[in-house]
Amino acid sequence: MKNIVEEIKNQINVIITEAFEKTGASCDFPCGFVIEKPREKAHGDFSANIAMLLAKPLGKAPRVIAQELLSVMDFSDSFIEKAEIAGPGFINFFLNGRQREKAVKIILEEGKDYGKSDNLKGKKIMVEFVSANPTGPMHMGNARGGALGDSLAAVLEYAGADVTREFYLNDAGAQIVKLAKSLDARFMQHFLGEDAVEFPEDGYHGNDIKEHMERFIAETGDKYLNVPEEERKKVITDYVLEKNIAALHTDLEAYKIHYDVWFPESDLYKSGEVDETIEQLKKSDYTYEKDGALWFKSTEFGLEKDDVLVRNTGIPTYFAVDIAYHRNKFLIRGFDKVINVWGADHHGHVARMKGAMQALGINPDRLHVVLMQLVRLMQDGEVVRISKRTGNMITLNDLIDEIGLEPARFFFNLRQAESHLEFDLDLAKSKTSENPVFYVQYAHARICSVLRLLESEGVKLKNAEDINFSLLSAEEEKELIDKLAAYPEELAAAAEHYDPSRLTRYAVELASAFHSFYNACHINGVEKELMQARLALAVCVKTVLYSDLSLLGVEAPEKM
16 A cells, blocks of 8 residues: 655665765665654654764764755655755654655545555454453453453454454453352352351452352252252353353453454363473473472563462462463464563563463563553542442443443543553543544534535536646644644554553544644635545545554544
8 A cells, every 4th residue: 555654765765775876985884774754744744863883984074964865865756846955963854745645646646545554464463352251240350351362363463464343252261260269159058148158358348249149049949959069050140141142242342342362261172282282391491390390480571479370289280281382373373473462560470471472482572461551430529439330330331321432432542552551531521622532423424524524516526637736835734634644653652562552542633633724724615626626635534544443443534
């Protein structure tokens, strides 16, 4: 796909390379010099550090080298108008403006595919996110992880990767044992009274546990009251797991998240992969036996203590099962890259898991973990703590009921994952320009309104070749085009840094640039040639806003 910014950088690269050859310099041309946008407009549109890299091999001051290069540079047939030397020897390039016409034509030509690339073509990538325990409803951490993970997967797909969205279903292990104890206690309390049956101190105390048991008893009565405890626990737990897993599917679909794979933890036991993984780890130099247990040398990877893989009872730990799961990702299913979205409380687990991959002969750099900080909900200036449904936490459904789907998806990507997020419920519900998602959606709806009006008057957009884009000379027009031209670069950076929050920031900036253009430059009521150029520009903004919002899982409304 075409990228005007990349084309400009390539032109600058050629201009510098040819100038270097013309100087007859007595050293090899350095690789890896940087061409980037300066922070200040006064320093040009792009800047190169080539002179600094040549200083040592040529034995000259960078500014002297920059002047030698500048004196033989040829800008003909390029988007470059001039170049200047700045600071210790940077070469700043100023564009002639013709790139803007090219940028608008590219967007009109590529439409919904504008910004797509093949940067990650041929790469098989898994994004595993949310993976909530099926022991209760999804909470706020799951909600942020869902928006973040799903948008990240979409960005990687835009970069050409073959992406699999996966949910790891913890349907075995300690949390399921705890769930079984909690359910059984509530079941017995129903018949014998709360004073007669002690509830586990570390059990699940949410109202959802009581509600499950009320429904189960309504369906089965006292049928399981006198059966052996373990048999009763299994029946009750299977009943609740089925309900909870179905609810996870329903809630995530309502949140616009569609998984390619739901991977049950129990499958790792059934397939024998847990035992296979443990045996493979035993053959490495990273395990040892002590006190009847099998240990992993976590201290060799910067952790304070080693970790148990298999208890002295012969039962594998969650760590061992997690290693088996990641072994399955890399060695059984063959993913080139695995990205996990985890809560910040899993920070210590990252080095541990990367170390385990190394012990299995897997390059640990193929595993990347996005650590996600906590969310604090605010309303009326105070922290919101209580859920209307469960009495002890805010659920995803609570949030969507309160503010709607679109604000939730957008707000959770307002900040980078590693940043704490203060989620203002009042702001998210407001219909003002202070609300970033409303502000962006309104820009899209405003363009659609203009298009409908012009269509009702018989005005249609001409072919790009028949439009005089040189008429777009106002500062608001130029700034808007420059912002549109930056979209492919933003997408590439979001994919490279695993950071979809770049898209929310970009959307707000693009909407702001459009609103400024709209207020300063009338589309209707001006002479026809100028109207066509501005109409084409508005269509480009509509195209890019729709693309950006789609990647975030947010609707781009045509009316508001």
